[in-house]
């Protein structure tokens with residue numbers, strides 16, 4: 163949800179910033195812009211559309227300067243126009259600003275600034291913040307101790323309600339950037355004779371692996387030679403420089419056509435990384451190093467609450483079923499955005515899990531804070547190391563799948579399914595699950611990467627089906643028990659990247675409404691496993707067939723389907739029920755991917771979406 167980049171050093175800032183912005187495009191791609199510091203003023207280029215468009219448009223404009231800031235936008239306040247693109251420059255030309263977040267009290271501030279003679283070119287909240295900083299800067303005594311620019315930023319931010327990750331330059335302060343965060347991510351890269359600021363590590367990883375994860379309420383002041391971190395209350399902060407564990411290759415597409423394709427095919431490795439070192443020596447249970455809660459306390463939990471958004475929420479629905487089935491502890495799953503306002507009664511020994519790939523989703527973060535405010539512990543299942551949710555959680559599990567760049571979640575989702583399955587094992591083994599069932603369960607999970615490898619070999623068959631079905635406008639995805647959340651995920655994947663209307667339902671529920679949609683024009687994707695539900699799902703398929711609906715069946719290897727019932731049959735390997743949702747997810751990912759490719763749409767950057775949603 164908007165990406166920001168800043169650079170200060172010896173190189174041409176605009177080149178480095180544009181490269182960084184390209185890597186942050188998954189956060190928003192409505193418009194992009196760069197400003198550099200040149201001769202006591204700013205050079206500015208900004209434009210609606212992608213970073214590539216900005217690069218082309220600015221080829222003639224050299225954008226010199228070794229200090230600069232850049233932004234890629236996901237529009238909130240104000241439409242997608244060149245004027246609303248960032249950076250914004252104050253009407254007195256003193257301040258240039260980029261911003262990720264939402265300033266909630268901008269209306270009142272704007273009224274005040276208008277009375278002081280400030281003028282506005284855009285409809286954005288950011289331009290208001292930028293002018294408020296210009297106002298405080300001109301009021302700040304020139305001979306004050308310390309940096310007048312830094313003090314003005316501090317005073318400005320004290321008046322702000324809402325969220326921000328900002329980077330600002332001042333025309334009077336060559337080779338200086340001030341940057342701050344509250345509720346939006348911000349990382350400082352400490353390079354060789356240079357510093358970078360970014361919303362995310364991927365923007366700076368080509369230049370340095372040394373990073374400082376800034377916390378809410380911290381302000382970093384960069385000059386060409388050093389940096390200081392202080393708080394809004396002017397306290398000094400000693401920086402902790404962390405080393406990022408992955409390199410630039412992980413954030414590049416290699417020989418794949420899209421990040422989504424790469425991330426789908428990376429899943430065997432990603433799942434191996436999620437599991438690595440997380441089984442007990444006797445091979446009968448899972449081990450988590452970072453839960454920060456003793457086994458005895460864990461044993462006392464009488465209800466688990468899972469909170470998440472989007473695909474992560476679907477993974478919670480699977481975890482719910484596995485924990486209830488294997489550990490016999492009740493689980494509640496809530497959309498994070500709803501949980502916060504529902505004020506549900508909570509038992510004394512409840513424990514929360516917040517699931518978020520990015521660790522920055524504001525709805526999940528806000529729900530997590532609400533649970534913590536009530537005195538509950540919240541553990542995070544999260545992929546991005548150092549993210550806000552990871553840092554504010556009381557403990558948790560990192561997914562370790564490397565950067566996920568395609569906007570549609572794939573490897574992070576299956577890894578969340580895996581962590582959920584491992585939690586069910588861990589909790590189950592504390593209760594009634596026997597040693598031998600534990601051994602069998604662990605063996606099954608260890609076999610998942612190979613089963614995923616095998617399932618990925620279905621890609622050519624699924625591509626062929628996708629080419630033949632890409633022209634349909636509506637799809638149903640149907641499954642039962644743990645395959646119901648996979649149906650929801652399949653429908654979400656298809657609609658988010660191909661813009662085809664799709665709905666996920668429990669297969670039997672289909673007859674209570676969605677069946678009205680069935681005709682030759684609305685195919686159904688059935689997820690079918692062997693086991694107790696098999697015959698019931700067959701009946702649902704018959705009901706569709708009787709109404710001339712086309713059926714694409716994703717079925718476990720041993721299921722025998724009546725001749726002619728399904729129009730297309732995709733056979734996935736037989737597996738343990740804890741592994742099943744992961745294996746069944748692979749074909750629905752491939753189906754939506756290849757349909758989108760067939761429709762020639764932008765797989766990695768679907769319209770209107772952003773990967774990391776940092777506004778409520």
Ligand code: G6P
Pocket residue numbers: 471472473474517518519520521522523526569570571771772773774775
């Ligand atoms: C956005 C993305 C979804 C994602 C959801 C939650 O809506 O488009 O793909 O599942 O956010 O993201 P998180 O980073 O919290 O898992």
